Every structure is written in structure tokens, then in C-alpha cells.
Amino acid sequence: MPRPIQAIIHTAALQQNLGCLKAATPHARVWAVVKANAYGHGIERVFEAFRGADGFALLDLAEAERVRALGWRGPILLLEGVFEPRDLELCSRLQLWHVVHHEAQIDWLSRHKTQQPHRVFLKLNSGMNRLGFSPTRFRSAWARLDALPQVDEISLMTHFSDADGERGIAHQYQRFAELTRDLPGERSLSNSAASFRYGEDEAVSADWVRPGIALYGGSPDYPAHTPAHWGLQAAMSLRSRIIGRQSLNAGDTVGYGSTFTATAPMTLGIVACGYADGYPRSAAQGTPVLVQGQRVPLVGRVSMDMLAVDLTALVQTDPLLGVGAEVTLWGHASSGELLNVDEVAQHAGTIAYELMCALAPRVPVQADGVTGAGA
Numbered sequence: 001m002p003r004p005i006q007a008i009i010h011t012a013a014l015q016q017n018l019g020c021l022k023a024a025t026p027h028a029r030v031w032a033v034v035k036a037n038a039y040g041h042g043i044e045r046v047f048e049a050f051r052g053a054d055g056f057a058l059l060d061l062a063e064a065e066r067v068r069a070l071g072w073r074g075p076i077l078l079l080e081g082v083f084e085p086r087d088l089e090l091c092s093r094l095q096l097w098h099v100v101h102h103e104a105q106i107d108w109l110s111r112h113k114t115q116q117p118h119r120v121f122l123k124l125n126s127g128m129n130r131l132g133f134s135p136t137r138f139r140s141a142w143a144r145l146d147a148l149p150q151v152d153e154i155s156l157m158t159h160f161s162d163a164d165g166e167r168g169i170a171h172q173y174q175r176f177a178e179l180t181r182d183l184p185g186e187r188s189l190s191n192s193a194a195s196f197r198y199g200e201d202e203a204v205s206a207d208w209v210r211p212g213i214a215l216y217g218g219s220p221d222y223p224a225h226t227p228a229h230w231g232l233q234a235a236m237s238l239r240s241r242i243i244g245r246q247s248l249n250a251g252d253t254v255g256y257g258s259t260f261t262a263t264a265p266m267t268l269g270i271v272a273c274g275y276a277d278g279y280p281r282s283a284a285q286g287t288p289v290l291v292q293g294q295r296v297p298l299v300g301r302v303s304m305d306m307l308a309v310d311l312t313a314l315v316q317t318d319p320l321l322g323v324g325a326e327v328t329l330w331g332h333a334s335s336g337e338l339l340n341v342d343e344v345a346q347h348a349g350t351i352a353y354e355l356m357c358a359l360a361p362r363v364p365v366q367a368d369g370v371t372g373a374g375a
């Protein structure tokens with residue numbers, strides 16, 4: 001028998017989350033953001049569920065090739081644009097749209113030989129200070145692109161730093177709106193958080209929204225709101241089993257570094273899941289875990305292949321609970337109970353995005369929906 005850990009991708013949830021996003025931004029077209037191998041879910045596994053999107057947005061040229069190989073003929077957007085001049089050849093060949101966010105990308109385009117002019121998304125740095133032209137350079141970049149025979153349509157984009165938080169988007173939205181007021185072209189501004197929190201404003205959802213996390217069932221603004229608040233369903237469940245049981249006396253310790261000491265007799269379950277599976281080592285004492293669908297706390301340090309949970313309360317009613325019991329690290333137990341990945345992430349001092357993306361290659365993944373041709 002293989003080691004019992006497994007990730008399950010819930011295809012119906014992916015589909016429902018896309019529908020939810022569309023309902024929040026009814027006037028916009030939707031880029032399904034599938035960077036980082038679809039946030040750890042697997043591009044090939046999510047593809048059918050996201051067929052109803054208007055395009056796929058990602059970073060990696062190899063991922064763009066995978067989406068084309070699946071038969072997608074619609075738009076694909078490279079969110080970081082090209083990394084070197086010859087990437088433009090692949091853009092021409094696969095008809096990839098690409099973000100332009102620095103001057104050298106315009107130089108490369110001006111020297112690129114192509115029969116087919118490219119669709120580009122010119123990116124404004126409206127305050128995030130990550131990628132994009134500064135407000136003082138943006139319009140001259142637009143004029144340069146507009147003069148190139150290699151460029152067909154120019155769309156305008158920016159990215160919000162605080163769509164999920166208190167600061168909000170107004171300051172960045174103002175800057176974008178002022179600078180682009182008289183420029184033609186489609187607009188794209190909103191990630192998941194902006195789509196849900198500000199999506200009813202048609203100027204913010206604009207022509208294209210770019211949701212990622214929400215499609216996978218993570219809350220775009222946890223802990224302010226849970227996924228359920230936005231109608232989102234967990235698309236990934238990480239499950240394993242208990243492979244050992246220990247009885248402790250007061251004074252006994254647990255795991256590396258003996259960071260936990262029992263104050264009374266207790267029963268531990270040892271779970272086949274560790275940081276080499278993608279479970280965060282930073283998960284604190286007390287991080288919730290589901291055993292047979294019931295919440296129990298993590299105890300001691302997470303090690304590479306295992307972690308320990310406190311079964312003391314559960315064995316009161318089920319004395320035989322132990323090896324073989326189902327454990328859900330996040331997502332749905334097979335009996336349906338839910339543990340939000342956002343909550344686990346919070347206990348580990350991180351966000352759901354990081355846990356999803358960190359799912360390790362050694363974890364077998366299975367899609368629970370019917371996928372593939374004819375489905």
C-alpha cells in the first residue's frame with residue numbers, strides 16, 4: 001500500500017467558484033489565473049472546470065504551452081511578459097498576449113520579426129511598486145508601443161496592493177483612472193479580492209478581471225471573510241491517515257526539540273504528513289486538524305514526514321481510534337466536514353496561497369470529478 005497521504009481536487013468546486021466570480025463581476029471577462037501550476041492544483045486538472053473562463057493568465061512560457069496543448073484556442077496572457085527577446089517567437093507562434101512592464105520589453109518588440117502583430121497589456125505601477133511603468137513613464141511607453149508595427153491592440157492594466165485590506169484600492173484606482181482617461185483599449189485591474197469587494201463598480205471590474213485564489217476556494221480576504229461568505233468552496237483537500245498511536249504520561253514530551261510537554265495522561269495520533277509533503281513546519285501548537293471529521297489540535301513540531309495530534313478527547317468516546325483513522329489537514333473530510341485552508345495557514349503565520357502552491361510533488365493528487373473528453 002502506498003503511503004496514505006493524498007490530495008483531492010474537487011472539480012465541481014472549481015467550476016462553482018468560477019461561476020461565483022462571474023456573478024460578482026457580471027460585465028467583465030475573466031482571466032482564470034493558473035500560474036504556479038494552477039496554485040498547486042495542476043493545470044491539466046483544472047482545465048476542464050475553467051473552460052468557461054474567457055482566458056488563462058500565467059507566467060511561465062512552459063505553462064502557456066501546456067494550456068495550448070490541452071486544445072485551448074482562446075486568449076492566454078503572460079502576466080510578467082517576456083523575459084528575453086526570443087520568448088517573443090513563442091508568443092507569435094502560440095498567439096500569446098503579454099504584459100509589457102519595462103522599456104527593454106518594448107525594445108525587444110521593436111526588433112521582433114513577426115507576421116502577426118501582438119496584443120499587449122501595458123502595465124502601470126500605480127503604487128504596488130512591483131512591476132510596471134511609473135506614472136511619469138507610462139504615457140510615453142504607450143506612445144512607443146502604439147507606433148510599433150509589431151503591436152496590434154494595447155490594453156491597460158495595473159495591480160492593487162491592498163484590495164483585501166483596510167487601505168483599499170481608491171488611491172491606486174484614482175492614479176490609474178487619471179493617467180489612462182483618454183487612452184483607448186481594454187482595462188484590467190482586479191484580482192480576486194478586488195473582484196469581490198469592489199466588483200459591482202464597473203470601472204473597477206472593467207473589461208477583464210484576474211482572479212486566482214478565489215477560483216481555488218481560498219477566501220480573498222481572510223480572516224475578514226471566510227470562503228463561504230463569498231460562496232466559495234474548497235477545491236483542494238489534503239488527507240492522510242494515522243499511522244501510529246502513543247500514550248503519554250504527565251511530563252512526557254513530543255517530537256523534535258521537545259517543544260510540547262504533557263501535563264496529564266494523553267493519547268497522541270501520529271499522522272503521515274510532514275513538511276516534505278507541503279504541510280507548513282511553522283504550523284503552531286493547536287493548529288486544527290480533522291480526525292474522522294472531528295477537530296483536534298496539532299501538538300509539538302511538524303517533522304519532515306509526520307506530525308502529532310492530540311486524540312485524548314476523541315478516544316473517550318472511541319477507544320479504538322488510532323491507526324488507519326482518516327485525517328484531513330485542510331479541505332473536506334470524506335464525510336464532508338470542512339477545515340478551511342485559510343484557517344490552517346493563519347495558524348502557520350502564512351496565507352492559503354502558500355499552502356496550496358507548496359503541495360509537494362511526492363503527494364499523489366487525484367481529481368474527484370469526471371474530467372477529460374466527453375465529460
Ligand SMILES: *Cc1c(COP(=O)(O)O)cnc(C)c1O
Nearest residue numbers: 033079159191192210211212213
Ligand atoms: C497572481 C495574480 C493575480 C491573481 O491574484 P489573486 O489574489 O490570487 O486573485 C492577478 N493579477 C496578477 C498580476 C497576479 O500576479
